[in-house]
Amino acid sequence: MKPSIVLLGTGGPRPDTARGATSLLIQAGEDNILIDAGRGVVRQLASLGVNLARINPVLITHHHYDHIGELHDVMLSSWLLGRAEPLRLFGPPETRRIVDTLLHQVYDKDIEFRVHESLNHPWQPVETTDILSGLVCETPNWRVTAEIVDHGNRLEFPEAFKQRWVCLGYRFECADGVIAFSGDTVDCPGLRRLAVNADILVHCCYLARAEINTPQMQRLADYTLACADTVGHIATETNVGTLVLTHHRQKSDAMLEQMRQDVVNDFTGPVLLGHDGLRVGL
Numbered sequence: 001m002k003p004s005i006v007l008l009g010t011g012g013p014r015p016d017t018a019r020g021a022t023s024l025l026i027q028a029g030e031d032n033i034l035i036d037a038g039r040g041v042v043r044q045l046a047s048l049g050v051n052l053a054r055i056n057p058v059l060i061t062h063h064h065y066d067h068i069g070e071l072h073d074v075m076l077s078s079w080l081l082g083r084a085e086p087l088r089l090f091g092p093p094e095t096r097r098i099v100d101t102l103l104h105q106v107y108d109k110d111i112e113f114r115v116h117e118s119l120n121h122p123w124q125p126v127e128t129t130d131i132l133s134g135l136v137c138e139t140p141n142w143r144v145t146a147e148i149v150d151h152g153n154r155l156e157f158p159e160a161f162k163q164r165w166v167c168l169g170y171r172f173e174c175a176d177g178v179i180a181f182s183g184d185t186v187d188c189p190g191l192r193r194l195a196v197n198a199d200i201l202v203h204c205c206y207l208a209r210a211e212i213n214t215p216q217m218q219r220l221a222d223y224t225l226a227c228a229d230t231v232g233h234i235a236t237e238t239n240v241g242t243l244v245l246t247h248h249r250q251k252s253d254a255m256l257e258q259m260r261q262d263v264v265n266d267f268t269g270p271v272l273l274g275h276d277g278l279r280v281g282l
């Protein structure tokens with residue numbers, strides 16, 4: 001069977017009863033690649049019948065809490081449900097620090113409790129690698145590369161913070177085609193590289209054009225998260241096949257459809273509004 005993606009969460013940081021926070025699953029043969037682990041990801045995987053013990057690897061785009069808020073749950077629940085090998089985890093610099101903090105300072109007692117509670121249940125470690133752009137991981141059947149994207153990086157943060165704020169997008173390639181995931185970003189060279197000629201581009205799209213109606217929202221659309229004024233242009237200029245929108249701010253169904261129309265005006269290929277549980281195959 002050809003690889004497919006499942007949108008596990010299509011919302012943002014604001015609590016949304018209709019959407020989890022942004023997470024994506026790529027299923028390729030026996031492999032389940034999880035990108036990000038925000039609010040609701042474990043529950044969504046369970047409801048889709050995905051065996052959490054078979055999630056491996058996990059790729060993190062960046063360290064906003066709507067992308068890593070349930071990372072502890074993925075690491076611990078996958079083990080609780082029988083993960084029999086180390087969980088390989090990749091993300092931008094300081095991912096390892098975050099994982100180590102969770103495992104050694106927050107949930108260390110929980111892990112020790114469960115190890116001793118069940119005599120035949122040794123801890124399966126998490127092997128974390130901090131990465132920048134380039135090859136992330138590969139098997140004989142597929143490879144994943146990363147690109148650095150621009151998610152607020154031109155805002156006036158203190159220089160020391162800017163050095164630490166690295167955000168990634170990912171590109172999955174196999175014999176059946178290419179799937180790209182923008183992560184959180186505005187248009188930038190890294191995004192273009194990961195999206196070019198992708199059969200499926202999953203792209204953040206936070207606001208419809210009509211919602212970009214205050215200086216603050218304009219600033220957000222220009223510097224932080226791509227919106228309906230740019231996503232269609234990006235897809236056209238990078239020659240993608242199907243465009244899948246995700247990371248939506250809460251809005252009415254009418255405004256959602258308007259956002260899709262904004263994008264359709266700039267891109268002639270199929271444009272799918274994201275919703276939790278949406279599956280798209282190569």
Ligand SMILES: [Zn+2]
Nearest residue numbers: 062064151184
């Ligand atoms: Zn973010």
